[in-house]
Amino acid sequence: MTEFSSTEAEPAVPNDKRFSHEGATTAPIQKSAKKRLRLRPSTFWSVRQGIPTWLKILMPIIGISVPLIAWSILSYGGFVKDIFLPAPTTVISTGIELFTEDELIKDIVASASRVLGGFALAGLVSVPIGLLMGTFESIASLLNPFVSAVRYMPVAAFVPLIVIWAGIDETAKFLIVFLGIVLYNIAMIVDAVRAIPDELLNAAYTLGSNRLVLLFKVIFPAALPSIMNTMRVNIAGAWNFLILAELIAAEQGLGFRIIRSQRYLQTDRVLFCILIIGLIGLLTDFLLKQLGMFLTPWYEQGER
Amino acid sequence: MAETLPLPPNSGGPPSMVEHPKLSVHGLSKNFVYQGNPLTVLENVDIELKANEFICLVGSSGCGKSTLLKIIAGLMSPTMGEVRVEGEAVEGPGSDRGMVFQSYSLFPWLTVAKNVEFGLKLQGLPKAERRERIAYYLDVVGLSRFANALPKQLSGGMKQRAAIARALANEPEVMLMDEPFGALDAQTKEQLQQFMQEVWERTHMTILMVTHDVEEAIFLSHRVYIMDSHPGRIRENLHIPLPEHRELDIKITPKFLELKRYITNQLGH
Ligand SMILES: Nc1ncnc2c1ncn2[C@@H]1O[C@H](COP(=O)(O)OP(=O)(O)OP(=O)(O)O)[C@@H](O)[C@H]1O
Numbered sequence: 133m134t135e136f137s138s139t140e141a142e143p144a145v146p147n148d149k150r151f152s153h154e155g156a157t158t159a160p161i162q163k164s165a166k167k168r169l170r171l172r173p174s175t176f177w178s179v180r181q182g183i184p185t186w187l188k189i190l191m192p193i194i195g196i197s198v199p200l201i202a203w204s205i206l207s208y209g210g211f212v213k214d215i216f217l218p219a220p221t222t223v224i225s226t227g228i229e230l231f232t233e234d235e236l237i238k239d240i241v242a243s244a245s246r247v248l249g250g251f252a253l254a255g256l257v258s259v260p261i262g263l264l265m266g267t268f269e270s271i272a273s274l275l276n277p278f279v280s281a282v283r284y285m286p287v288a289a290f291v292p293l294i295v296i297w298a299g300i301d302e303t304a305k306f307l308i309v310f311l312g313i314v315l316y317n318i319a320m321i322v323d324a325v326r327a328i329p330d331e332l333l334n335a336a337y338t339l340g341s342n343r344l345v346l347l348f349k350v351i352f353p354a355a356l357p358s359i360m361n362t363m364r365v366n367i368a369g370a371w372n373f374l375i376l377a378e379l380i381a382a383e384q385g386l387g388f389r390i391i392r393s394q395r396y397l398q399t400d401r402v403l404f405c406i407l408i409i410g411l412i413g414l415l416t417d418f419l420l421k422q423l424g425m426f427l428t429p430w431y432e433q434g435e436r
Numbered sequence: 437m438a439e440t441l442p443l444p445p446n447s448g449g450p451p452s453m454v455e456h457p458k459l460s461v462h463g464l465s466k467n468f469v470y471q472g473n474p475l476t477v478l479e480n481v482d483i484e485l486k487a488n489e490f491i492c493l494v495g496s497s498g499c500g501k502s503t504l505l506k507i508i509a510g511l512m513s514p515t516m517g518e519v520r521v522e523g524e525a526v527e528g529p530g531s532d533r534g535m536v537f538q539s540y541s542l543f544p545w546l547t548v549a550k551n552v553e554f555g556l557k558l559q560g561l562p563k564a565e566r567r568e569r570i571a572y573y574l575d576v577v578g579l580s581r582f583a584n585a586l587p588k589q590l591s592g593g594m595k596q597r598a599a600i601a602r603a604l605a606n607e608p609e610v611m612l613m614d615e616p617f618g619a620l621d622a623q624t625k626e627q628l629q630q631f632m633q634e635v636w637e638r639t640h641m642t643i644l645m646v647t648h649d650v651e652e653a654i655f656l657s658h659r660v661y662i663m664d665s666h667p668g669r670i671r672e673n674l675h676i677p678l679p680e681h682r683e684l685d686i687k688i689t690p691k692f693l694e695l696k697r698y699i700t701n702q703l704g705h
Pocket residue numbers: 468469470477495496497498499500501502503504648
């Protein structure tokens with residue numbers, strides 16, 4: 133191996149010498165034909181330079197219609213049994229039926245309020261704790277063992293325990309959603325606080341801030357855009373944990389619907405409920421984004 | 437060579453009876469731990485600024501200028517030595533030592549006027565007085581028209597002027613500036629040098645400014661501290677024998693060039 137090292141393009145010099153001058157001189161530098169590296173402009177593959185409006189409209193249409201077409205071919209074409217994959221029209225008519233005859237709206241309200249409740253509680257707890265942990269190393273050291281360890285424990289494993297503690301009523305569902313996201317919230321907010329440039333804090337200090345002012349008037353506003361983003365990311369997680377909670381014990385809610393429909397092999401109902409959750413997710417994401425823009429209009433556009 | 441006479445302790449006599457320098461640094465040293473070994477970044481640094489002096493500190497990159505300024509501002513603690521403001525030893529940051537940083541440190545969520553107001557509110561100034569000061573200092577830096585703009589709507593030079601206004605408005609005993617024009621292009625930089633001189637002429641603020649631009653240091657200051665590196669020490673305390681008011685074209689006079697050559701040589705060692 134070593135005998136060939138001097139003739140190889142990538143010389144087998146010790147790693148630490150590879151970029152030093154000695155390393156470079158021991159190996160002959162091969163001269164090959166000059167090659168200009170030029171980037172050709174591209175509409176489709178543009179990176180951070182925006183795409184034209186027609187492409188902006190066309191791409192989501194393709195993104196939605198291709199799976200729809202595939203679905204239609206599979207179901208109408210008779211490639212898949214109805215019981216595994218019902219046709220799109222079946223799902224929609226089932227959906228209408230669910231709304232008109234089965235009071236699906238009640239389940240939606242039940243699920244959405246559980247998510248909102250658990251999510252709001254998680255926000256109320258995680259924002260102050262995250263800010264404190266991100267700001268004060270002492271608090272971080274105090275809580276880190278707990279936060280890091282518990283974050284790796286699957287919430288699903290806690291569910292039996294929660295049922296023992298809190299029973300199977302609404303409290304248990306809030307608690308599962310809350311536990312599911314609160315630690316992720318905290319970890320992400322801590323990172324957001326740590327990413328605040330030193331200069332901002334130093335400027336505040338030299339203007340006469342004490343630590344309280346620093347926390348409320350500098351660190352909190354500086355971290356707010358990231359906190360809003362954290363919320364947007366983690367509310368999706370909240371839905372995951374809610375369905376988990378409802379699968380276990382509930383008389384109402386979308387998760388409850390899904391598990392009952394599955395029992396009767398009503399695939400169309402399962403699919404429709406999943407679609408509804410997706411739509412609610414889109415709506416929440418949009419609303420949280422608007423809220424973020426309302427709360428932090430000063431934040432650079434495009435970074436959202 | 438700088439004297440290292442110990443000063444009488446702070447408790448001795450009312451401060452008003454003795455004429456204290458605005459800012460003094462005595463026997464200041466700073467060690468860092470770098471890869472397990474102690475690294476002396478500053479060694480026995482002595483500095484004194486009298487009221488209304490505009491002083492520059494020049495030194496090559498990495499000699500410890502920013503470290504020194506941060507210690508003076510109280511943002512970092514020294515390994516040895518002390519910092520006094522008007523004879524009183526200080527530990528930790530305070531509004532008596534305003535600071536302008538090399539990179540933009542405006543609060544992005546506040547308008548220019550609110551940025552300037554930040555320190556004034558902390559001082560508990562009544563609203564009318566705050567408004568007056570904001571108007572005055574935004575006028576000093578020429579940003580009155582942009583009072584309600586957000587930092588993201590300003591150019592680099594404007595941001596730095598706003599940061600200077602914010603520091604000035606607090607009316608600190610000493611203004612510390614760490615290469616405030618380092619990130620700007622040559623033209624903007626010269627404009628701001630002229631501007632800084634006007635600011636001083638209007639406010640007579642006591643200023644300690646770090647730069648590695650020798651021309652900037654000579655153009656602006658009454659005295660220049662030249663620093664050695666590894667470890668960082670004050671090599672020389674050089675009086676600048678130029679008239680107090682200077683125009684930009686002073687930069688091509690023989691006297692100026694001679695000073696520039698001299699300092700550059702000193703820095704080369
Ligand atoms: N937190 C730190 N830990 C260890 N070493 C540090 C630390 N901060 C600074 N140093 C070292 O101290 C020395 C001085 O740094 P400083 O930033 O004060 O230099 P400077 O004179 O301001 O340089 P420049 O002109 O490039 O800004 C450098 O060699 C740097 O490596």
